Amino acid sequence: MNHQELIPHLFRTEYRKIVSVLGKHFGFDQLETAEDIASDTFLTATQSWGLSGVPVNPTAWLYNVAKNKARNYLQRRNLFENKIAQELVNRIGETDSEVDLSPQNINDSQLQMMFSICHPALPTEAQIGLSLRILCGFGIEEIADAFLTNKETINKRLFRAKEKLREERIKIELPADAEIEERLETVLTTIYLLFNEGYYSVSQDKTHRKELCLEAMRLCTMLVENKSTNLPQVNALLSLMCFHASRFDARIDANGQLVLYEEQDINRWNPDLISKGGYFLNCASSGDKISRYHLEAGIAYWNTQKSDTKEKWENILQLYNRLLQIEYSPVAALNRTYALSKANGKEEAIAEAEKLELQDNHFYYVLLGELYSEIDTAKAKSHFAKALSLAKTSTVRQAIQRRMDKL
Amino acid sequence: MEEYVLLMRLDILTKDAQPSPEQMQVYMKQYHDWVGGIAAQNRFVGGTGLSTEGKVFKANNIITDGPYAELKESLAGFITVKAMNFDEAAAFARTCPILHGVGNTVEIRKIVSVHEKGK
Numbered sequence: 001m002n003h004q005e006l007i008p009h010l011f012r013t014e015y016r017k018i019v020s021v022l023g024k025h026f027g028f029d030q031l032e033t034a035e036d037i038a039s040d041t042f043l044t045a046t047q048s049w050g051l052s053g054v055p056v057n058p059t060a061w062l063y064n065v066a067k068n069k070a071r072n073y074l075q076r077r078n079l080f081e082n083k084i085a086q087e088l089v090n091r092i093g094e095t096d097s098e099v100d101l102s103p104q105n106i107n108d109s110q111l112q113m114m115f116s117i118c119h120p121a122l123p124t125e126a127q128i129g130l131s132l133r134i135l136c137g138f139g140i141e142e143i144a145d146a147f148l149t150n151k152e153t154i155n156k157r158l159f160r161a162k163e164k165l166r167e168e169r170i171k172i173e174l175p176a177d178a179e180i181e182e183r184l185e186t187v188l189t190t191i192y193l194l195f196n197e198g199y200y201s202v203s204q205d206k207t208h209r210k211e212l213c214l215e216a217m218r219l220c221t222m223l224v225e226n227k228s229t230n231l232p233q234v235n236a237l238l239s240l241m242c243f244h245a246s247r248f249d250a251r252i253d254a255n256g257q258l259v260l261y262e263e264q265d266i267n268r269w270n271p272d273l274i275s276k277g278g279y280f281l282n283c284a285s286s287g288d289k290i291s292r293y294h295l296e297a298g299i300a301y302w303n304t305q306k307s308d309t310k311e312k313w314e315n316i317l318q319l320y321n322r323l324l325q326i327e328y329s330p331v332a333a334l335n336r337t338y339a340l341s342k343a344n345g346k347e348e349a350i351a352e353a354e355k356l357e358l359q360d361n362h363f364y365y366v367l368l369g370e371l372y373s374e375i376d377t378a379k380a381k382s383h384f385a386k387a388l389s390l391a392k393t394s395t396v397r398q399a400i401q402r403r404m405d406k407l
Numbered sequence: 408m409e410e411y412v413l414l415m416r417l418d419i420l421t422k423d424a425q426p427s428p429e430q431m432q433v434y435m436k437q438y439h440d441w442v443g444g445i446a447a448q449n450r451f452v453g454g455t456g457l458s459t460e461g462k463v464f465k466a467n468n469i470i471t472d473g474p475y476a477e478l479k480e481s482l483a484g485f486i487t488v489k490a491m492n493f494d495e496a497a498a499f500a501r502t503c504p505i506l507h508g509v510g511n512t513v514e515i516r517k518i519v520s521v522h523e524k525g526k
Contacts, residue, residue, distance in 0.1 A: 318436075321443025325451050333447040344440065355448050 003049040010058060011042055015137035018066045018101075020109040023134070024172045025070070025099055028116070028165045035134070037073060041066040063101040070099045109172070110135065111226055114219065116165070116172045118187040126161035127190045128197070133158060136194075136215040146197055146212060180228060187223070188237050188293070191216050195241050199248070210248055217241050224280070235284035236293035242277035243300035246270040258395045260403070266306050274304050295323040299335075313342035330358050334367050346371050362390035366400060377407055408489045410452060410518040411496035415503065417511040419459050419481045420473065437504035445488055445499055454486030480512075493517065 015038050022034035044065055045058075055061040074097040117130045125147075132138040132146065144154045175183045198212025220238045223229040250268035251259050281297050298319045302312050320336035333356055341349030350371050358364040365387035372380035384404040391397045418424045426434060445451045459481075463471045473481070483505070490496035493515075500513045 314436075317443070318439055321439045321446065324443060324446035328446060328449040328451070333449070336443060336447050340440070352444055352447065355444075357448065 003046070003054050006054060006058060007042060007046055007049070010045075010062065011137055014059060014062055015039075015042065016135045017106045017110060018062070019134050019137075020113040021099060021101055021106055022066070022070055023113060024109040028162070028170060028172065031134075031162055031165070033073065037066060037069045040069060067099050067101060071097050107222070107226070108174075111222060111229070112172045112174050114187055114222070115174055115183055116170050118183075118190045119165070119168070119170050120183075120186055121168045121170065122161055122164055124190070124193065126157055126164070127186070128193055129154060129157050130161050131190055131194060131219070132215075135219060174228065177228065181231070184223075184229060184231065184234070188220075188233065191220050192237060192241075192293075194219070195244070199244060213241070213245050213248065217245065224283075232284045232287040232289065233291035233293050235280045236291055236297045239277045239280035239284055240293055240297035240300050242273045242280060243297065243304055246273035246277065246304060256395075258399050260399055261303070269304070277301065277304070290322070292323060292327050295319045295326070299323070308342070310343070313339055317343045330361055331363070334358065334361070334363050338367060338370070341371055346375060350375075360390070362387045362392070362396070362400075365390065366403070369403070373407060380407055408491065409493075409496070411488055411490055411493075411499075412516050412518060413454075413486050413488060413496075413500050413503065414482060414514040414516070415484045415486075415505050415511075416480045416514065417483050417505055417508060419483050434504065437507075441502060441504050442486060444502075445486070450489045450499070452487040452489055454484065456484040457482060487518070 018038040018041060019034050022037055023031050026034055041062055045062060049055070049058075078097075114131070114135060117134060118127050122130070129143055129147075132143045133140075138146075140151050140154050140158075144151045147154065174180070195213050195216035198209045198216065217238065220234065220241065223234045224238055246269050247261075247264065249270065250264040250266075251261075253259050277297070277300065281301060284294055284297065299316055302316050302319075305312055317336065317339040320332060320339055324332050324336060337349050337353045337356065340352055350368070353364075353368055353371060356364065365383045369380045369383035369387060372383060381404065384400055384407075388397060388400050388404070391400060442451065461473060463473060465471070488496060488499050490499070496515055496517075500515045503513045505511045506513060
């Protein structure tokens with residue numbers, strides 16, 4: 001790898017580590033400084049490696065430069081405080097000017113940063129934005145793309161989020177053991193949203209979307225690797241994401257168009273990710289609590305079995321029955337009704353579908369079209385047409401059109 | 408939106424009245440599909456099945472075994488649902504699969520003091 005390829009790669013993996021450690025060292029008061037020093041480190045690398053070549057150990061080189069920059073900054077700050085306010089004299093040296101970039105501290109700092117950023121005091125959008133910026137090293141423009149908005153909005157959102165972190169005096173630390181499960185929920189929600197942002201986003205940029213998914217899985221892996229956060233629901237979420245991600249390449253064609261599940265080429269499903277999903281689902285089955293992630297991972301597992309067996313659909317139906325009791329969502333209600341048609345027959349499913357009251361949802365009409373497709377072609381057509389008129393993106397419209405043409 | 412409790416009563420004690428394991432599986436599926444249908448309409452609030460053991464406390468410190476006040480009227484489970492009105496809640500109750508069994512009952516009662524949670 002030459003330095004032009006290496007630096008973006010290292011930025012993805014090392015930026016967050018440097019920011020987490022420096023952020024932890026300085027506190028949220030100077031999170032921007034931590035970000036500046038980390039960015040500056042990569043700028044220095046770009047200049048220096050371009051001139052004199054890539055060092056033998058690039059990561060160690062980066063840590064060293066970051067450490068020096070942090071030391072210079074802390075010394076300057078101490079000097080400044082010393083000169084303008086003599087009474088602060090005895091505070092000098094209070095902040096250790098040596099930054100600890102050992103693997104242990106990097107790992108701890110990142111985990112602590114994750115919990116702080118996903119603090120319940122912050123709105124969800126801000127949590128995801130900050131996670132993308134600080135834990136995934138995304139640029140403002142990339143975040144704006146992910147949220148389908150502009151740089152200005154994201155800048156404002158991140159600015160307000162950081163202000164809030166300071167106002168609430170949120171510390172960069174792991175919650176106490178008794179609190180971890182509760183706080184973990186917000187962290188897991190953020191990770192799952194991050195994943196979905198990549199998986200379901202309407203953005204056309206496939207590589208970019210895949211990266212969002214991989215980042216979410218990486219953050220979840222960190223939680224699994226840490227003893228105090230390696231809990232069943234964390235493993236369940238990781239399993240769920242592995243199962244979903246196994247179809248990533250199959251569900252989007254070369255032109256960036258969505259390929260419906262039924263039309264996917266099984267050979268393009270990733271067997272490694274499917275078996276990883278199975279492994280983490282196994283790890284998730286210790287303990288006696290069943291989270292929504294367990295149920296969703298179970299459903300995702302059955303979806304990796306392409307053959308249309310009675311057993312498959314009965315299992316999916318029962319998992320949806322339980323999932324909906326824990327957490328209702330229109331998508332789950334629609335999918336449950338589809339599973340019902342496969343397990344109990346179309347008539348029963350049509351009767352149940354008509355009770356759903358989701359008339360503003362285009363997937364509702366896709367479902368009805370599907371249910372009527374072999375019973376009443378005219379009705380099926382009119383439902384698909386209604387879906388077509390409600391669909392918001394061209395990708396979805398094209399998929400519906402293709403389905404209609406097959407009637 | 409109002410909330411109603413659906414109390415499901417059946418004889419869970421008389422040996423002869425108990426289903427075989429295979430029958431039980433069929434009943435459980437029917438029951439789960441019924442609850443799932445309510446949840447799919449976003450009308451499920453909470454509730455669960457109950458164990459067959461229990462004790463009944465009466466006045467004068469009398470305690471009897473069993474989850475029943477009267478035989479054949481053991482509380483087998485309950486669920487709480489959201490409904491616009493009594494009729495809608497009654498429609499959920501009417502479709503409860505335990506009513507396939509003769510003698511079984513579903514009692515429906517409105518919860519009178521629901522705390523207003525921003526809906």
